[in-house]
Amino acid sequence: MEVLSSRKELLWLMMVIVIFAGAKCRQPVLHRVGGGKYAWKPNINFTDWASHEQFYVGDWLYFGFNISCYNVLEVNKTSYDRCIDKNFIKNVTKGGRDVFNLTEAKPYYFINSGDYCFKGMKLALCVENAPPDPTYSLLRNSSTKIYGPIILLPLLGYVAVRILFVQYV
Numbered sequence: 635m636e637v638l639s640s641r642k643e644l645l646w647l648m649m650v651i652v653i654f655a656g657a658k659c660r661q662p663v664l665h666r667v668g669g670g671k672y673a674w675k676p677n678i679n680f681t682d683w684a685s686h687e688q689f690y691v692g693d694w695l696y697f698g699f700n701i702s703c704y705n706v707l708e709v710n711k712t713s714y715d716r717c718i719d720k721n722f723i724k725n726v727t728k729g730g731r732d733v734f735n736l737t738e739a740k741p742y743y744f745i746n747s748g749d750y751c752f753k754g755m756k757l758a759l760c761v762e763n764a765p766p767d768p769t770y771s772l773l774r775n776s777s778t779k780i781y782g783p784i785i786l787l788p789l790l791g792y793v794a795v796r797i798l799f800v801q802y803v
């Protein structure tokens with residue numbers, strides 16, 4: 635009876651640890667450019683879209699578009715500002731369901747070649763380094779400073795004592 639209940643507690647404790655440990659690593663996010671499966675097209679405000687997203691190193695961009703009309707070129711800031719499609723950095727265009735890996739913490743610029751760029755088919759975004767461990771930021775945040783240790787430490791101690799008690803006394 636005692637053994638059974640301490641086993642349950644141990645399981646529960648392991649779950650808590652797994653949840654905390656699991657929260658450590660943020661999974662990479664696939665950002666669908668323009669907010670849809672097929673949203674690299676004119677009349678979408680990509681500046682507005684990007685301003686509602688958080689881009690981190692390791693994330694992906696997904697450009698969904700009609701290959702017979704559109705394309706995606708990675709360019710520098712000057713070319714982005716002026717819609718220059720010559721001497722681009724990278725032609726991202728493959729089949730119209732194209733993925734781009736955000737590998738560095740820096741600004742990235744993309745345009746559609748030709749007139750469509752002037753019609754707003756251009757995207758600028760800033761990639762940041764992966765966010766800090768959320769447990770750590772939870773502990774750092776002054777208003778919630780105490781919750782982490784308060785939850786975990788006595789729990790660990792309690793379960794340890796229970797297990798010792800059941801096994802050796």
Ligand SMILES: *[C@@H]1O[C@H](CO)[C@@H](O)[C@H](O)[C@H]1NC(C)=O
Pocket residue numbers: 679680681682685
């Ligand atoms: C696009 O959205 C941004 C930010 O919301 C805004 O500042 C800008 O004026 C918009 N551009 C157009 C062409 O509507």
Ligand SMILES: *[C@@H]1O[C@H](CO)[C@@H](O)[C@H](O)[C@H]1NC(C)=O
Pocket residue numbers: 700701702703
């Ligand atoms: C892509 O554009 C071409 C040319 O405008 C059009 O004929 C075709 O239907 C479009 N395809 C899709 C899937 O929208």
Ligand SMILES: *[C@@H]1O[C@H](CO)[C@@H](O)[C@H](O)[C@H]1NC(C)=O
Pocket residue numbers: 710711712713718720721722
């Ligand atoms: C950006 O690219 C254009 C086109 O290749 C080039 O002329 C220009 O010098 C580049 N600007 C910078 C700041 O690298």
Ligand SMILES: *[C@@H]1O[C@H](CO)[C@@H](O)[C@H](O)[C@H]1NC(C)=O
Pocket residue numbers: 705725726727728747
């Ligand atoms: C980019 O690549 C696509 C697919 O390979 C190709 O059709 C297109 O002509 C290229 N665009 C430029 C500007 O090189």
Ligand SMILES: *[C@@H]1O[C@H](CO)[C@@H](O)[C@H](O)[C@H]1NC(C)=O
Pocket residue numbers: 692735736737
């Ligand atoms: C994407 O970038 C990350 C970080 O550099 C890298 O680890 C990963 O292998 C890349 N994935 C592909 C498919 O290129």
